[in-house]
Amino acid sequence: MSNNGSNPMKPFNGRLVKIRDLATEIKLFQIELLEENGRNAFLTYQPGQFAFVSSYGGGEAPFGITSIPEQTNLLEFAVHRHPHGKTTNVLHRLSEGDPIGVRGPLGQAFPMQEIKGKDIVVLGGGIGGAPLRPVINHIIEHREDYGDLTILWGAREPSLLVFTEEYDSWRAAPRTRLHLTVDHRPPEWREGNEGLITTLLEMVSPKADNAVTITCGPPIMIHFVALTLRKLGFALDQMLVTLEGRMHCGIGKCGRCNLGDVFVCTDGPVFYHSQVAEFLESFL
Amino acid sequence: MIDKIRSVSRELLENGDVSYVIGYEMGTRGGTRPAIISDAQDVEKLVWNRECYANLTTFLHDYKKPSRRGEDLPRVAVMVKPCDSRTINVLLAERQIKRENVHIIGLTCGGMMAEGKLREECLRCNIRTPIVYDTLIGDPPDVDVVDDMQDVSELEAMTAEERLQFWLSELDRCIRCYACRDACPGCYCTVCEFDRDDSLWIGMQNELPEKHFFHTFRAMHLAGRCVDCNECERVCPMEIPLSLLNRKLAKEVRELYGFEGGMNTELTPFITVLADGEVSLI
Amino acid sequence: MRHISHSQLLSLLDLVAKSQTLIAPKDMGKGHLHLRPVEDSSEIVFEYTRTDLSAKEMVLPHTERIMRFENRSGEITITDLFINKDQVVFGLRPCDAHGIASLDSLFIRQDPVDRHYSKRRDSTTLVGISCPQMWDSCFCTSVGGSPTERKHLDVLLTENEDGYFVDCVTERGEMLFKNIELEEVEQTRMSNVTLNDSVPVPEDNLWPTVFDHPYWQQVGARCLSCKLCTFVCPTCRCFDLRDEPVTSNAETVVHERIRTWDACTSPNYRTIAGGHNSRPQKGQRIRNRFYCKFHYYPVDYGAEGCVGCGRCIDVCPVNIDIVEVLHNVDTLLRQPATEVKEETR
Numbered sequence: 001m002s003n004n005g006s007n008p009m010k011p012f013n014g015r016l017v018k019i020r021d022l023a024t025e026i027k028l029f030q031i032e033l034l035e036e037n038g039r040n041a042f043l044t045y046q047p048g049q050f051a052f053v054s055s056y057g058g059g060e061a062p063f064g065i066t067s068i069p070e071q072t073n074l075l076e077f078a079v080h081r082h083p084h085g086k087t088t089n090v091l092h093r094l095s096e097g098d099p100i101g102v103r104g105p106l107g108q109a110f111p112m113q114e115i116k117g118k119d120i121v122v123l124g125g126g127i128g129g130a131p132l133r134p135v136i137n138h139i140i141e142h143r144e145d146y147g148d149l150t151i152l153w154g155a156r157e158p159s160l161l162v163f164t165e166e167y168d169s170w171r172a173a174p175r176t177r178l179h180l181t182v183d184h185r186p187p188e189w190r191e192g193n194e195g196l197i198t199t200l201l202e203m204v205s206p207k208a209d210n211a212v213t214i215t216c217g218p219p220i221m222i223h224f225v226a227l228t229l230r231k232l233g234f235a236l237d238q239m240l241v242t243l244e245g246r247m248h249c250g251i252g253k254c255g256r257c258n259l260g261d262v263f264v265c266t267d268g269p270v271f272y273h274s275q276v277a278e279f280l281e282s283f284l
Numbered sequence: 285m286i287d288k289i290r291s292v293s294r295e296l297l298e299n300g301d302v303s304y305v306i307g308y309e310m311g312t313r314g315g316t317r318p319a320i321i322s323d324a325q326d327v328e329k330l331v332w333n334r335e336c337y338a339n340l341t342t343f344l345h346d347y348k349k350p351s352r353r354g355e356d357l358p359r360v361a362v363m364v365k366p367c368d369s370r371t372i373n374v375l376l377a378e379r380q381i382k383r384e385n386v387h388i389i390g391l392t393c394g395g396m397m398a399e400g401k402l403r404e405e406c407l408r409c410n411i412r413t414p415i416v417y418d419t420l421i422g423d424p425p426d427v428d429v430v431d432d433m434q435d436v437s438e439l440e441a442m443t444a445e446e447r448l449q450f451w452l453s454e455l456d457r458c459i460r461c462y463a464c465r466d467a468c469p470g471c472y473c474t475v476c477e478f479d480r481d482d483s484l485w486i487g488m489q490n491e492l493p494e495k496h497f498f499h500t501f502r503a504m505h506l507a508g509r510c511v512d513c514n515e516c517e518r519v520c521p522m523e524i525p526l527s528l529l530n531r532k533l534a535k536e537v538r539e540l541y542g543f544e545g546g547m548n549t550e551l552t553p554f555i556t557v558l559a560d561g562e563v564s565l566i
Numbered sequence: 567m568r569h570i571s572h573s574q575l576l577s578l579l580d581l582v583a584k585s586q587t588l589i590a591p592k593d594m595g596k597g598h599l600h601l602r603p604v605e606d607s608s609e610i611v612f613e614y615t616r617t618d619l620s621a622k623e624m625v626l627p628h629t630e631r632i633m634r635f636e637n638r639s640g641e642i643t644i645t646d647l648f649i650n651k652d653q654v655v656f657g658l659r660p661c662d663a664h665g666i667a668s669l670d671s672l673f674i675r676q677d678p679v680d681r682h683y684s685k686r687r688d689s690t691t692l693v694g695i696s697c698p699q700m701w702d703s704c705f706c707t708s709v710g711g712s713p714t715e716r717k718h719l720d721v722l723l724t725e726n727e728d729g730y731f732v733d734c735v736t737e738r739g740e741m742l743f744k745n746i747e748l749e750e751v752e753q754t755r756m757s758n759v760t761l762n763d764s765v766p767v768p769e770d771n772l773w774p775t776v777f778d779h780p781y782w783q784q785v786g787a788r789c790l791s792c793k794l795c796t797f798v799c800p801t802c803r804c805f806d807l808r809d810e811p812v813t814s815n816a817e818t819v820v821h822e823r824i825r826t827w828d829a830c831t832s833p834n835y836r837t838i839a840g841g842h843n844s845r846p847q848k849g850q851r852i853r854n855r856f857y858c859k860f861h862y863y864p865v866d867y868g869a870e871g872c873v874g875c876g877r878c879i880d881v882c883p884v885n886i887d888i889v890e891v892l893h894n895v896d897t898l899l900r901q902p903a904t905e906v907k908e909e910t911r
Contacts, residue, residue, distance in 0.1 A: 006681065008679075009823075010644060056635040057637070059808050089482075098640065101642070219838075220842070245838070258858075261866050280861075283844055319788070338884070461797050466791055488806055490827075519883035523595075
């Protein structure tokens, strides 16, 4: 649990080592933590956890940690600039070398131990791909521990697809298939299908037997993907999601992210659909 | 009047002319509260007395979108006192409501009362019959109007420094609860400029500078549009004299433009209308 | 029973104000009493029902600067901003103290400890005054409280003709009186406070069964989505967090991270990036507030989410009356098929 000098609201100091375009209005931030207590806090973060990225002066906002410790000492975050969002606008205007703060790691991770030996289906929509990239890379780093990996990756259009430069390495991994789809396909784009991710899902039709699905994207996408997965025979306790609730403190104090008596920041953001179905309140 | 109110409401609901009737019902601790009914049987709950303070037109903003995509906008009946009817004109002028989507039940009014006396805003009101309505209920009573603008004159007699101190000391107890803004039918921005996530105009703090700014500029946004229904001051838990600020600006607009908000469906000329020659291309 | 005279109490408060922050009911105009720092006892109002806002402000301020960021040419210094002076809160009621105890259960007893809150809490002495009666909107006795409850206070004073009976509940409370000779008086029978009728408060585990009932849309229809009920409430604690500028010059740019009260009743409270709002309807938002009080607080924190102070009843512009809601939920739970229409009692 993030606890800088025992103050869980205090960010760790970092430096923005690299910032590059990932997709339209989405930049990838690579951050080096400057203090030992920060580096210690982030020694063993897991896929699915998130952290608050602080622009000193522009506020902080939660982002899924998109890197994995096996691959880099830096922390990576994919930040989508929201037109009305003060923090994301300030973040996008930062330059390499600028100071930047990180508070975390927070939240429950994907149960990577529990799902060993199973076939994994990953479904990412738009910026929702950011918390899923560490799942994919973790599986690839520990390839023998997991069954077949099927990745369904979508966006409204090709310029919004994230981590395009990694697709080849995903495809190259053993027992791994990548399927892309965009809502609107320009004629010259031949890398994938046209249509919603649910259409792609029905086409690919992964087997439910000994399989687990992991979905991240806008609430409406999560909802329809879940319906389609049920049609394909997946049970609710085979379906993992990661949710958002406009978290402000990330530590269960500010009260904002609750779904009924469950808090997205501390009880989640990762949940099985079987848990989500029991929530008093719908995330939709 | 109450029998007619109930029968008109019942008929509108039973005929399917409207999906909702917005009126008044008894409150739990004296007084009345808004009632939004959709079932004709519930018209028996409706009341009309000297404690029907609320300006119900503020609820019209809840029916500007259909409840489900693809459905038609619901038709709504709303009860208005003469002051409230002026708000209808403001909302029509600003195209917030469509005339055909609202059935206005106009109620003649001799003023609301509190603690045995006429309320201040009613004492100075000289309109007995709503100025726009579909159904009119009641006969206009006789009322002695006292509109001496005494408190406005006192404000004007202060020096600038005294006036600032007066407002700062009144606003000190403001808690930025936004009840004034949310009760006001004229405040309907989906994202209020003073409640923005990016703190563009004012920060989120509950300090005097922020409170001063909020109230001053909300009053500016209402100049020429405020109809003195006095809901803002009535709902304020701290009894801040908001009406005084709004009436002072209304007086300015009257004197500068000869315009009074809500008397017809014209837009207020303050800020919204440029006279010839006022725009120059640089 | 120990007893302090009026004049002794005034002297004590004057003394306290010299070494700590003394916070007491102060008239902010038109008889509106807020708990505010006072220079000396002459500013204190002693005759009142309750203050407009609860004592929550004293441990969770309306506006709290929690951190300062100084940026000197790219080098950042973060300074935690904690309370740096002890404070005595005088004149709160037992329900206010109950509210603080509920806040303690989530800010302190839930991991991780909120340091800003806990330091403020540790610096605070609560000196409450027993209620001489229950007022119209009070229902503390229905939610585990009472007008004479000493449990959550450091000192409980009970007024009589010449002064106050002094009940030091904690050591902290004792410390306040250590240098004063208090007279011992016969424990005269303190007049019983007449209690209001009790209000049915359904068990927390029963609330889920009526979560989807259309009743909540009905109550919510007249809600204005303002923040009044949450701000006056002793247990509502949702906060917003933002950075705001302080100063800047050629060398140094200073910002502060600030938290302020926010309200789940607000329309865009749960609008997430991308525009989705999971509580777009007023009924959904008002339902969240009632469930937070009577289900989430007890289930998540083991504490009461409502202390029966009645402030929300007094201030709601559209008379959404929590006592009425409790009666209606109780009815709904007894007869699930009922269509409950709000009736005035």
